[in-house]
Amino acid sequence: MLASVRDVTDELRVKRLLAASEQRFRLVVENAQAIIFALSPDGKFILSEGKKLSLLGLKSS
Amino acid sequence: MKGFKTALAGEVYREILQIENIYFDIFYSPIKEEETSKVIGVIGMAIDVTESEKFKASLLELDKSKSEFIATASHQLRSPLANIRWGLELLQTDPLVLANPELQKQVESVHESNLKVINLVNNLLDTSRIYSNKLSNRPRKIEIIKELKDLFKNFEREKMRLDLEVLWNIPDELELKVDQNLFKVVLTNLTANAFKYNKKNGAVVVFVKEKKNFIEISIANTGKSIVKDEQAHIFEKFYRGSNVTMEFEGTGLGLYIASNYMKFLG
Numbered sequence: 001m002l003a004s005v006r007d008v009t010d011e012l013r014v015k016r017l018l019a020a021s022e023q024r025f026r027l028v029v030e031n032a033q034a035i036i037f038a039l040s041p042d043g044k045f046i047l048s049e050g051k052k053l054s055l056l057g058l059k060s061s
Numbered sequence: 062m063k064g065f066k067t068a069l070a071g072e073v074y075r076e077i078l079q080i081e082n083i084y085f086d087i088f089y090s091p092i093k094e095e096e097t098s099k100v101i102g103v104i105g106m107a108i109d110v111t112e113s114e115k116f117k118a119s120l121l122e123l124d125k126s127k128s129e130f131i132a133t134a135s136h137q138l139r140s141p142l143a144n145i146r147w148g149l150e151l152l153q154t155d156p157l158v159l160a161n162p163e164l165q166k167q168v169e170s171v172h173e174s175n176l177k178v179i180n181l182v183n184n185l186l187d188t189s190r191i192y193s194n195k196l197s198n199r200p201r202k203i204e205i206i207k208e209l210k211d212l213f214k215n216f217e218r219e220k221m222r223l224d225l226e227v228l229w230n231i232p233d234e235l236e237l238k239v240d241q242n243l244f245k246v247v248l249t250n251l252t253a254n255a256f257k258y259n260k261k262n263g264a265v266v267v268f269v270k271e272k273k274n275f276i277e278i279s280i281a282n283t284g285k286s287i288v289k290d291e292q293a294h295i296f297e298k299f300y301r302g303s304n305v306t307m308e309f310e311g312t313g314l315g316l317y318i319a320s321n322y323m324k325f326l327g
Contacts, residue, residue, distance in 0.1 A: 035085070035107040038092065039065060046102065052109050055083050 064089035068103040084114040132189035184314040191321045205235045219256035231269040243322045250315035251280045258284040296320035
């Protein structure tokens with residue numbers, strides 16, 4: 001039997017940090033009493049978030 | 062679209078946009094690549110400002126109605142006030158009045174009050190014209206020295222009241238192409254201040270000089286100076302200096318009108 005052991009402590013820590021950061025970002029933009037959006041250079045929506053999207057009958061993407 | 066294009070060109074842009082019945086205050090900013098500063102997209106934020114926009118619109122509407130009311134009221138007041146003035150001036154020369162010093166004093170007092178109201182109504186009318194952009198500029202050649210001399214004749218009463226001396230430092234003749242009505246209001250308001258805020262036995266100094274590209278006109282007096290810190294505010298609407306005591310009646314509109322007319326005349 002051959003076993004390979006790799007220390008993934010750092011990797012997992014970074015993943016957890018990234019997930020937490022992503023979660024924080026989501027919480028902020030989803031709960032903002034505004035519409036937050038981002039457009040690509042060719043004018044396509046790449047992000048639209050925020051509570052006020054409902055005013056336009058839209059949902060977050 | 063303009064916001065998107067402006068942000069894509071690297072600038073921040075802000076606009077109020079109406080979508081159906083909702084007003085949005087929208088900010089567009091460029092998303093720049095950290096290392097190259099190249100714009101790789103646009104980020105925006107839209108805030109619902111429907112309530113404040115509607116409030117603003119109702120205030121503007123209210124303000125417009127107020128201005129229209131002031132313009133109409135002052136216009137309607139002018140004719141009867143002018144009639145009263147003519148009547149009083151006629152009365153001042155009536156033998157019955159001339160023979161009775163007490164009556165003469167009373168007629169004089171009513172005449173003075175009438176002139177104050179005429180002045181106030183004119184100020185209101187001038188202000189409402191500025192406010193509603195109803196000024197028209199019809200420049201024509203005028204003889205500035207003659208204008209000033211004629212204008213000063215209207216201030217004989219004020220001159221006598223404080224025993225003032227008028228000192229003229231002017232050329233014999235000088236032509237200027239300007240809208241006569243507006244320019245006359247400017248000169249009248251400056252001259253009125255020079256006489257009103259003066260001291261007993263003081264002077265009003267008129268200085269006119271042709272410079273390279275303009276004509277310098279100065280109407281100075283020997284009254285109290287305006288406090289230095291307040292000098293920046295003298296052209297503001299309803300502003301009156303802190304050292305102006307109750308004896309000087311006024312609206313704080315004269316210099317506001319004068320400066321706005323001068324701006325309008327260019």
